[in-house]
Amino acid sequence: MKKNIAIIMGGYSSEYGISMKSGNVVNKYLNPQKYNAYRVIVSKEKWFHLDKDDNEFPVDRADFSICPNGQKIQFDCVFNAIHGTPGEDGLMQAYFELLGIPHTSCNHYESALTFNKRDLLSTLKPYAIPCAVSYHLNKGQDVDQDAIIKKVGLPCFVKANRAGSSYGVSKVYQNSELQKAIETAFKEDDQVIIESFLEGTEVSVGVITYKGEVMVLPITEIISENDFFDFEAKYQGKSQEITPARINATQEQNVRKLAKFIYQTLGLKGYTRSEFIFIGDVPHLLEVNTTPGLTEESLLPQQAREAGISLEELFDSAITEALT
The missing domain is CATH 3.30.1490.20 (ATP-grasp fold, A domain)
Structure with a gap:
């Protein structure tokens, strides 16, 4: 029997539009032979399911169900494509955990911790992970x-x-x-x-759980045309994103080891993407994203493609892991 999957997108932050793009890509690539996919828009004003004809059906927040055409639908799993609050800071995760609904992102505490840059760096400080002052x-x-x-x-x-x-x-x-x-x-x-300010080569490292194993994806080197990797560089083509990164073997070994260590030490699940800057051969951590962008052009899908993983396989794996 096909599983009912809610793809949540939108959110309460400035990243609303980016999240909508990610969610629609997930909806496009989920295998229709295995899943009934439902787009669910989460905004400050309302939560609703948007069908293929752009009809809106409200979400019952008591049990996170919808009732299109008078038929109540409950979800086997939630695919989280919300960047920023409330999908990346632990709020939605805590809500789904209270309801007992599996979801594709890490648990609420880890989500809140990684979203708070100050708390994340403080938590990792005892492990002597290099970072900026x-x-x-x-x-x-x-x-x-x-x-x-x-x-x-x-x-x-x-x-x-x-x-x-x-x-x-x-x-x-x-x-x-x-x-x-x-x-x-x-x-x-x-x-x-x-x-x-850390001056050096900037890289992005995806770490995911894939087929039951923690997997470090091919590394992306980031070269911004702007002064740093800002919004224009990330989303409006003002950067070069080179996968695999042009780094030496020692740098690659060091950053792969560190990214995997952070993922496992913090008890993360699902997809993550961590940013580092090299000072010499030493990677310095900038941040950890637990709901990274999922459009065709986003960094994590680029890295998955380089690893031979299609978007359909990537998204299917997230649901499989959540339901395990």
């Missing part, structure tokens, strides 16, 4: 620009602590630019992380 700010806190510059130096990156797709990120070269960058970050989140 950082300074933390909360909204309403006094901004001591001299203390910030003394700790992280210039140039530096100012980031919203809990946001993705480079929303709320600025590269700061001069003290006079710092306040505006902090204000930009606070538009996305009430917590900010300011990090020292």
Whole structure:
């Protein structure tokens, strides 16, 4: 019997549009011989199933069911394609775990932890994982620009602590630019992380569970045409994404080992994509994404293709693992 799969997409953050693209790609490639796929849009205003004719049917949040044409449908599994809150920060995961509905992303605590850059780096600190020097700010806190510059130096990156797709990120070269960058970050989140600039080769490493085994995918080298890997570079073609990355054997071994170690140490599941910058042969961790982009052009699908895994196989594996 075919499984009923809810593909959740949308969300409450600036990444809404990107998530919609990811969700529609998942819907396109899920095997119709194995699955009944249902697009479910999650927004601040409403949750609803959108059928192929763009008719809307509300979601009953008491049990996460829908009732198109008077027939109640409950789901065997949820495919999570929401980037940002509430799909990447643990909220949806906790909801599905309370309802006992399997889902394709990692559990609620791990989702919340990895989405919070400051908490993630603090949790990994005892393992001596290399990363940038950082300074933390909360909204309403006094901004001591001299203390910030003394700790992280210039140039530096100012980031919203809990946001993705480079929303709320600025590269700061001069003290006079710092306040505006902090204000930009606070538009996305009430917590900010300011990090020292790391100059080196940037790579993205996908780690997934595939056919019951933790698998490190081929590595992607990122070369931005802009000042850093910002929104334009990620989504509007302003970058080169080279898979496999042009790195030496020692660098490849080091980053593959570290990415897998982080995945297993944190108890992650499903898909992840971690970003690193090499200083010499040493990879420095930037962040871990637990709901990475899933369009045909996104980094994780690029890496899967290089590994000989089609989108149909990639998406099928996520559901299989969730139902195991």
